Amino acid sequence: MESSGHRERLRRKASEEMRLKDIRIGYKILVLVVIGIIGMAVLSFSGYSAMSKAGDDLDNMYNRKLKATRMLGDEINYMRMIQVRIVKHILDPKDAKINASIDEAVSSYEKTWPEYKALGMRAEKAAAEIPNTEKKWAEYKSGIEQARKLADAGKTQEAWSYYKGVEAGVTQDLLKSLVALQKVADDNAEALNEEIAERNQSEMFLMIITTVLCFAVLMGIATFIIRDIMTSLDKMVAECRRMKDGDFRLNDDYEPRGDELGHMSEAMQAMRESLNKLMRHVSESSEQLAASSEELTASAGQAAQAATQVAQSATEVVESVEHQQQAVMGSNESVQSAEASIEEIRQKSVQVEENSSMVAKRAEEGNMSIDNSVRQIKDVEVTVTSSAMMVDRLGERSKQIGEIVDAMTGIAEQTNLLALNASIEAARAGEHGRGFKVVAEEVGKLAQESKESAEKIAGLVREIQDDTENAVIAMRSGKQAVIEGAHSVEALRTMFEEINQLVAGVSGEITHVTEAINATADATNEIAAEMSNINSYSGKVASEMQAVSAATEEQSASAEEIASASDALATLAQSQQAALSHFRF
Known part of the structure; x- marks a missing residue:
């Protein structure tokens, strides 16, 4: 935000004064x-x-x-x-x-x-x-x-x-x-x-x-x-x-300009800020995802411990009816604790799912920003190509001027030759051709001076052609640099597509985790109902112990599924953090 505000102040200050860069x-x-x-x-x-x-x-x-x-x-x-x-x-x-x-x-x-x-x-x-x-x-x-x-x-x-x-x-x-x-x-x-x-x-x-x-x-x-x-x-x-190279850190090295290069530089700075915000958000979401995975694993362990306690309580009920009521009460408390833990896990899972969706949305926005950058760089490439064509046409005009100067040099040489022939004819005429000889000599001198002037102009035209060729080379180098920049942005877009795919995978896994947690919550509710029945109908303890044992096994299996999903979620969070470690922001 500080970089954006600083750039806005510079832009406002530059708009107050007219510069060549605008x-x-x-x-x-x-x-x-x-x-x-x-x-x-x-x-x-x-x-x-x-x-x-x-x-x-x-x-x-x-x-x-x-x-x-x-x-x-x-x-x-x-x-x-x-x-x-x-x-x-x-x-x-x-x-x-x-x-x-x-x-x-x-x-x-x-x-x-x-x-x-x-x-x-x-x-x-x-x-x-x-x-x-x-x-x-x-x-x-x-x-x-x-x-x-x-x-x-x-x-x-x-x-x-x-x-x-x-x-x-x-x-x-x-x-x-x-x-x-x-x-x-x-x-x-x-x-x-x-x-x-x-x-x-x-x-x-x-x-x-x-x-x-x-x-x-x-x-x-x-x-x-x-x-x-x-x-x-x-x-x-x-x-x-x-x-x-992966460096998306913000800096204040920004000079506002009013021309196309300034617009392109401003777009690049805005893209850098957007990507920096996106990466920071993704990094924070990954950390939260890892923390939620640890909490989910802990909750699954608690659920497994609760299931073990239920099994032990069922065994004690078989051995002694006298301790049945006390064991049922303890099991009921354990089930309530598991239910509270599962509800907490479900809320964390929903939050993680929302964060994953937000990460996916930010990744998609970053991909769109990169597409806009690619189009802008291609527009710059078209502009540089047009400039190179204009300079090429200037070189062609210089060549045409050189041809005209060569024609002037040829005319001067022909005039000099005609003057020489006229001098010879005047010499043959003797006294009568003396005046004409003087004219012929003067025409020859003027022709020689015209030739020298044409040669000087030809030299200047060649220098202009050399400078024009250097300008064409510089334009082509600029065009190549823009093409390389476009390729770099294309590579960055590919990276963001991969990040988007990873986030989509994480979202899918989180959905599975949420479904498993809901199933566990349902199972816990069933256990609570069964424990209420046991508490109400203590006389049917023996016949209902099989149902309690089955429910306990189901709860244990659900806890194992939760632990497995939590491990997968932690692995995905680590992969996401490893991918972000290649960038500096």
């Missing part, structure tokens, strides 16, 4: 899953943001820098095309195709220039050089138009001399101006590339820090929850082993 196990696992999802969402958002910024930077590099370089290269090519075709036009001014190609090249130059100018004006150095380039182009265009007019007029030598002057002066100045603008675009591209590299490094560092923090928080909470669950399970396993 949260259901399913909710604890859900918390871990939610934290994992949040961590993955944070990492995914960080990666998406970094990739989005990298895409914006690449788009900016292409539109503002590389596109400008390409346009300037096109302008230089248009210039060279004009140079070659002007020479052909001077040599053959009647060729309409050459004349049309010159107009087309001039038109392409003037069409491309506004697009470049819109980009170039964003750079300070380029904006300063653009007016000079436009001026040189106007002079160059005027020069080639004059050379074309001279050639069209048939003045080939004069046109050639004039064009040489333009070629040596304005053409070279325009070419230098375009090359200077191209160098400005290249310098801007290099500066932007360095800026992008620094920004990517910062984003990568932030992603690593975020990953480490999320992983640390998840592992910390998971370790705390698992340690809390395993500590409670270890205590319950220890309690089950103690009960398996």
Whole structure:
């Protein structure tokens, strides 16, 4: 009762404050899953943001820098095309195709220039050089138009001399101006590339820090929850082993919890208290049964002595009629004493029978309590199995993430290979492919960085998979411990069934003893009646002595039966006490 009251006080105190141990196990696992999802969402958002910024930077590099370089290269090519075709036009001014190609090249130059100018004006150095380039182009265009007019007029030598002057002066100045603008675009591209590299490094560092923090928080909470669950399970396993070893003594080592483990621990404590009370009651009943058996044996001895005295009295009556009345009176007193003893034995037998019935009832209640415990332990086994399946599914998700990371690594390697091929092709193109070669090298660097990032992510995924596998192993160990506890409770239930059978046997024997005692009481009543008749009809002593002798023999036989039943009852009580000696309560 003290242990039950102490546990109730602890439960009341725990209900006043909210603790982690009061949260259901399913909710604890859900918390871990939610934290994992949040961590993955944070990492995914960080990666998406970094990739989005990298895409914006690449788009900016292409539109503002590389596109400008390409346009300037096109302008230089248009210039060279004009140079070659002007020479052909001077040599053959009647060729309409050459004349049309010159107009087309001039038109392409003037069409491309506004697009470049819109980009170039964003750079300070380029904006300063653009007016000079436009001026040189106007002079160059005027020069080639004059050379074309001279050639069209048939003045080939004069046109050639004039064009040489333009070629040596304005053409070279325009070419230098375009090359200077191209160098400005290249310098801007290099500066932007360095800026992008620094920004990517910062984003990568932030992603690593975020990953480490999320992983640390998840592992910390998971370790705390698992340690809390395993500590409670270890205590319950220890309690089950103690009960398996027969130790049902009450103790105050109880910590109230509001989750399933707390309910299970509370049920185990209640079961221990019920079994302890039952065993104490059975032990007390066994002691009373043994004491009653001793009293019954003593009463049977008294009855036998009374029968002997009756026989001696009958012999004396035959020898002397004078002593008949006195002998009858003595026999009557002995019979009354035997009747009182038998009545006392009958009352003790009824009490023992009631105690045996109560023992049988308590044993049946203990068996039902053990059945409830078995069902609860099996419910815990189902819960642990569900938890193991959830952790297995988490491991499968980690494997899928690993496959995605492997695919990212393969894409990065393919991108790196394509960048290498592009560099080779750019090298073959010579001066015209220099700008494209720079782009290919930068793409190769980005591909290599993407590959390294994917490998780091793959490493983290493998660590998560290892931790998940360890969690599965721990869940399986917990499940095995619950199964062993269930087996232990099953063994205890078998013991209680045997105790129930023994108590049923004792009850049967006590019933036989009660019947024998009733028969003895009836016989004693008959003896008393006969003794009254002897006392009333003293003249018929001789004829009635045979009836007295027969009644005495019947009483002796009944006393022997009572003694035999009492010995059997004592043996059963000793067997019951021996069975209870295996338990501590």
